[in-house]
Amino acid sequence: MPPHPQEFDPDPIIAAVLRGDTDRFRLLVREYGLLVRGFLATRLYHHEDVEDLAQDVFVIVFEKLNGYQPGRNFRSWLIGIARFELNNYLRKNRRRANAMERFREEMVEAIELELDTEHESLQRENVERLLNCISRLSDRARRIVRAGLDGARAEDLCEELGMSGNAIYQARFRAHASLQKCMAQMPPDMPGSGA
Amino acid sequence: MTPFSNDPDFLDLIAVWHQNREFSVERKAELLERLESDPKLRRELAGEVQMAALTGTVQRGESSWLRLEEKLSIEEESDTPPPHEDAIMSRIRGLDRTTPSKTPTRIRQPRNWWLGTAAAAAVLVLGLALILQDGTDSLPSEEASVAKVIRIEGSGRTSQGRTLSVGDLLRAGEKLSMTQGLVEMSFLDTGVHVIASAPLALTAESTKRMFVHDGEVKLHVPPQGIGFVVETLERRITDLGTSFVVTAGENGSEVLVLDGQIAVGDWNGSAEKLMFEGDQANFARDGAVDLHSGGFSGVPERQTPQGRLGPASLRGRLIAFEPSPSTRSPNTDLIGARVLPLIRSGFQDGSCLEGLKQLDPIRFAGIAGTYNNFPRTAGLEPYNVQLGWLAWYRGKCASPEPGRYRFWGYADNYLLVAVNGEPVFEGSRTPFALPEGLQVERRNHPSLPLLNNGLGFASGEWFEVGTDPVQLDLLFGEEWGNLTSGLLLIEREGETYEETSWGQAKWPLFLTEPLSEPEINELKSLRNHMEDNLKGSFSISSEAAWNVQP
Numbered sequence: 001m002p003p004h005p006q007e008f009d010p011d012p013i014i015a016a017v018l019r020g021d022t023d024r025f026r027l028l029v030r031e032y033g034l035l036v037r038g039f040l041a042t043r044l045y046h047h048e049d050v051e052d053l054a055q056d057v058f059v060i061v062f063e064k065l066n067g068y069q070p071g072r073n074f075r076s077w078l079i080g081i082a083r084f085e086l087n088n089y090l091r092k093n094r095r096r097a098n099a100m101e102r103f104r105e106e107m108v109e110a111i112e113l114e115l116d117t118e119h120e121s122l123q124r125e126n127v128e129r130l131l132n133c134i135s136r137l138s139d140r141a142r143r144i145v146r147a148g149l150d151g152a153r154a155e156d157l158c159e160e161l162g163m164s165g166n167a168i169y170q171a172r173f174r175a176h177a178s179l180q181k182c183m184a185q186m187p188p189d190m191p192g193s194g195a
Numbered sequence: 196m197t198p199f200s201n202d203p204d205f206l207d208l209i210a211v212w213h214q215n216r217e218f219s220v221e222r223k224a225e226l227l228e229r230l231e232s233d234p235k236l237r238r239e240l241a242g243e244v245q246m247a248a249l250t251g252t253v254q255r256g257e258s259s260w261l262r263l264e265e266k267l268s269i270e271e272e273s274d275t276p277p278p279h280e281d282a283i284m285s286r287i288r289g290l291d292r293t294t295p296s297k298t299p300t301r302i303r304q305p306r307n308w309w310l311g312t313a314a315a316a317a318v319l320v321l322g323l324a325l326i327l328q329d330g331t332d333s334l335p336s337e338e339a340s341v342a343k344v345i346r347i348e349g350s351g352r353t354s355q356g357r358t359l360s361v362g363d364l365l366r367a368g369e370k371l372s373m374t375q376g377l378v379e380m381s382f383l384d385t386g387v388h389v390i391a392s393a394p395l396a397l398t399a400e401s402t403k404r405m406f407v408h409d410g411e412v413k414l415h416v417p418p419q420g421i422g423f424v425v426e427t428l429e430r431r432i433t434d435l436g437t438s439f440v441v442t443a444g445e446n447g448s449e450v451l452v453l454d455g456q457i458a459v460g461d462w463n464g465s466a467e468k469l470m471f472e473g474d475q476a477n478f479a480r481d482g483a484v485d486l487h488s489g490g491f492s493g494v495p496e497r498q499t500p501q502g503r504l505g506p507a508s509l510r511g512r513l514i515a516f517e518p519s520p521s522t523r524s525p526n527t528d529l530i531g532a533r534v535l536p537l538i539r540s541g542f543q544d545g546s547c548l549e550g551l552k553q554l555d556p557i558r559f560a561g562i563a564g565t566y567n568n569f570p571r572t573a574g575l576e577p578y579n580v581q582l583g584w585l586a587w588y589r590g591k592c593a594s595p596e597p598g599r600y601r602f603w604g605y606a607d608n609y610l611l612v613a614v615n616g617e618p619v620f621e622g623s624r625t626p627f628a629l630p631e632g633l634q635v636e637r638r639n640h641p642s643l644p645l646l647n648n649g650l651g652f653a654s655g656e657w658f659e660v661g662t663d664p665v666q667l668d669l670l671f672g673e674e675w676g677n678l679t680s681g682l683l684l685i686e687r688e689g690e691t692y693e694e695t696s697w698g699q700a701k702w703p704l705f706l707t708e709p710l711s712e713p714e715i716n717e718l719k720s721l722r723n724h725m726e727d728n729l730k731g732s733f734s735i736s737s738e739a740a741w742n743v744q745p
Contacts, residue, residue: 022267029263034252041248045215050252055260062266100215103223107211107240110230114241122249131253145250165216169209170200176246 010074018066025065029058032075036082038122042115043086043108045101053089057082079119133182141175144168199239204229208240213247340364341399342380342389349376349393365399370408372396377577385420387434389413390577400426407443411579414439429478433458435469440580447479451580451676475676497564497721499714501573504558509667509707509743511588512555513570514548515578530583530609530674531627538633541616542589542668552577559588560714561704562610562671562683563733564721569679585609585672591744592707593664599657599688603702606681608674611635612655615666620655622683657688664744667707684733695732703739710735 008031016024036057040050060081068077090105108115134145140161158165199205208226210216218226230237342365344351351359354370359378365371371378373393380389384402391397395410404424405412415438416423425432425441427448432441435456442449450459456471470476504510516530536547554575569586570578578584594600602612602620610622611633621627621635636656673679684702686692692700704718718735726732 025267029260037252038245038249041252042244047251051260055263058260058263059266062263100211100217103218104211104215106227107208107230108244110227111237111241111244114237115244118241118245122245130249134250134253165210165214166206169206169213172213172247173200173209173243176243176250179246179250180242 011070014065014068014070014074017062022062025062028061032078033058035075035119035122036078039079039082039119040086042119043090045104049089053085054082057085060085129183130179133179136182137175137178141171141178144172145175145179199236202236205236205239208236209243209247212240212244339366340383341367341402342382342405344378344380346379347376348378349373351376351378351395354398367401368398370396370398373410382420382423385423386417387420387423388415388417392577392579407441407448409443409445411440411442411581413580414441427478431460433460442581447477449475449477451475496567497569497717499560499711499717501558502560502711502714504556505708506745507708507743509559509588509590509592509669510556511559511586511669512553513557513573513575514554514585514587514672515552515570515575516582516584517551517579528625528627528674530585530672531633534585534670535627535633537587538611538613538618538627538670542613542666543616548587557586557588559669559707560710561706561718562604562606562681563704563718564680564682566673566679566681569673581675583608583672583674585670588667588669588671590667590707591664592667592741593662593744594660594687594741595739596687597661599659601657601686601688602655602683602705603652603686604681604683604705605652606671606683607679609670609672610681610683611670612683613668614658614660616668617658619658620653622653622655622681652682654686664742667741682733685739687739693734695726699732701732701734703734703736706735706737706740707743708740709737 010028010031013024013027017028033054037050037054040053040057041047044050044053057078061078064081068074094102094105134142137145143161144157155165157163157168161168163171204226207216207218207222208230211218211226230240344359344361344363344365347359347361351371351373353359353365353372355366357363359365359371365380373391373395375393377390377392378395380391380399381387382389382399382402382405389405389412391407391410391412393410395412396408397410397412398406398408400406403420403422404426406426408428412425414423414425414434416434421435423434425434427441427443429448430450432439432450435458437452437456439457440451442451450457450470452470452475456469458469459476516533533547537545552575554573557573570580570584575584602622604610604620604622605624606622607624609624609627610620611618611627612620618633618635621633621637626635626637627633638654639652669683671681671683683705685705686700686702692702694700710718715735722732722735
């Protein structure tokens with residue numbers, strides 16, 4: 001089925017890359033990079049691992065691009081490679097993982113189907129909406145959402161905000177719920193706009 | 196608010212997710228059991244995990260994936276070529292508009308077309324003079340002559356028993372052999388300029404074709420010579436407007452592209468491969484082919500690598516190396532081994548460099564960027580690109596102010612700095628003179644970006660400098676080939692430096708005199724390129740420059 005006119009169509013770009021215009025592969029990275037990183041970030045704890053593996057995935061995609069059949073779902077093909085690489089990575093690192101990391105893996109396995117459903121519903125414009133919605137959060141909520149990014153430890157954040165650990169997680173959960181609501185309410189044709 | 200916001204199981208699960216919080220084995224088992232039995236909890240947790248992953252990912256911004264970029268750049272340089280003959284013909288006709296420029300962002304050296312053109316013109320004038328001369332029956336006829344000897348060092352004999360001298364003409368099909376020395380020739384009509392070094396055996400088949408049996412031949416092909424063919428036992432190499440080196444020997448042949456591009460095909464004339472600047476290929480007698488892409492450092496070539504030598508300049512010499520009597524081993528650093536006595540003597544005993552071709556003096560103008568063609572632009576001739584070069588800068592210098600300093604940087608291949616005879620920094624790609632090695636304290640910083648790969652900078656040990664000038668010795672060079680880059684920065688302890696947006700200090704480029712405006716502009720362009728593409732940076736400060744003392 002041909003893509004919607006406004007949807008990103010990877011096939012002409014893939015054809016150009018295969019003809020030798022490798023520079024256009026960067027368009028695919030730009031379009032799907034966040035999706036792949038987002039997918040991996042739901043399975044991996046350390047951001048550095050997410051970045052390394054995402055890069056590996058795109059290197060492999062580039063090398064195997066002639067194995068992709070035009071007209072098929074490129075995103076599924078891409079995520080299939082990401083999943084394969086992720087499983088390889090987890091298998092290789094399983095012996096080094098500590099007890100909590102193994103428990104985390106078990107937790108992810110338990111919600112694997114639900115995670116896939118969530119991920120499939122994710123569209124690129126959601127990402128732009130999300131950024132816009134984050135900017136609308138209260139300072140306190142934004143601080144909590146950003147805490148992990150800034151390297152803040154849970155205890156430090158608790159002290160800084162005068163909150164217990166559970167209160168922090170609750171606040172973060174509420175912030176995420178607000179973000180989802182904000183994204184859902186944003187007009188579909190204005191993914192990144194709106195005051 | 197969802198019913199899970201106060202659910203202790205849910206809160207513990209997201210605590211595990213967000214912070215890897217520890218729980219007892221029993222508690223973990225309880226949580227997993229609850230997850231398996233409660234689909235609503237699973238959906239809620241999946242939604243939370245997805246949002247956490249997404250908010251984290253989008254807020255971190257775009258990634259800089261050097262490995263992927265490197266791969267794409269290499270592929271851009273060596274992507275699937277059009278069919279061999281078609282590619283050659285279309286390029287010769289100037290009709291090929293389909294292949295994108297391979298190095299769109301590189302600042303390229305203006306090609307020395309005038310050399311070939313001038314040589315061709317000179318040859319034509321001389322040829323005309325010969326035609327007008329009577330009594331030249333001892334010389335080959337003009338119709339059969341294909342190349343003219345411009346310079347010859349050593350004894351060159353032809354298959355017709357002639358000993359060649361400057362001005363002699365080689366006839367079509369005539370084979371030239373030399374056991375030592377070198378010969379410089381220009382092919383008639385095409386203006387193709389050739390420097391060949393002994394041991395050598397080549398046949399000038401026509402004005403557009405030569406066969407290399409043995410030896411190393413460097414060619415520069417002007418526009419009228421495009422399509423010139425060099426043959427070896429293994430391969431047929433067609434020039435597409437370039438300069439390149441062909442080496443042939445008993446084990447096979449080898450080609451290295453110095454500039455532009457060539458087409459390499461087999462003897463069946465079947466389609467093979469276009470090769471570009473920096474690419475190198477070995478063709479063994481048994482048919483094995485070993486291709487090395489030169490890659491693409493992504494850093495512009497320095498157009499002003501030297502500048503004008505003045506009384507305040509740090510001076511140096513540029514040294515071309517010669518073949519070693521020993522067989523080259525991939526584990527042996529021949530230049531390093533040769534230079535090691537100099538370094539170990541505190542740069543007092545330069546006898547190990549005696550007999551080598553040297554360009555002296557040259558001026559130190561900082562080390563930053565790509566130096567692929569540095570020997571050529573500096574005027575080091577003859578220079579064998581496969582044997583490497585080394586710039587040795589030396590002088591007494593005073594620091595801008597007393598204090599503790601250390602160098603930062605990297606070079607592909609050699610970079611070493613000594614203060615008062617003691618090496619204080621080595622940023623060579625591999626340490627000097629492996630496997631013996633040189634023990635210079637060095638820290639690698641893989642997290643800091645680098646000119647041409649992801650390994651990061653090296654930094655040296657701190658060293659103290661007082662008010663008196665110090666003796667400075669600086670080595671920078673290439674072991675083999677022509678993919679050379681480097682960067683040398685200096686940090687003063689306690690000094691505050693501006694930082695890039697990604698938190699890297701912009702240490703100043705190590706300079707020993709104020710640079711001219713064109714030089715500074717070039718360095719600024721280089722820095723912009725690095726910041727945009729490679730996440731590398733530095734500053735340019737005349738205040739940080741060291742002063743050369745008489």
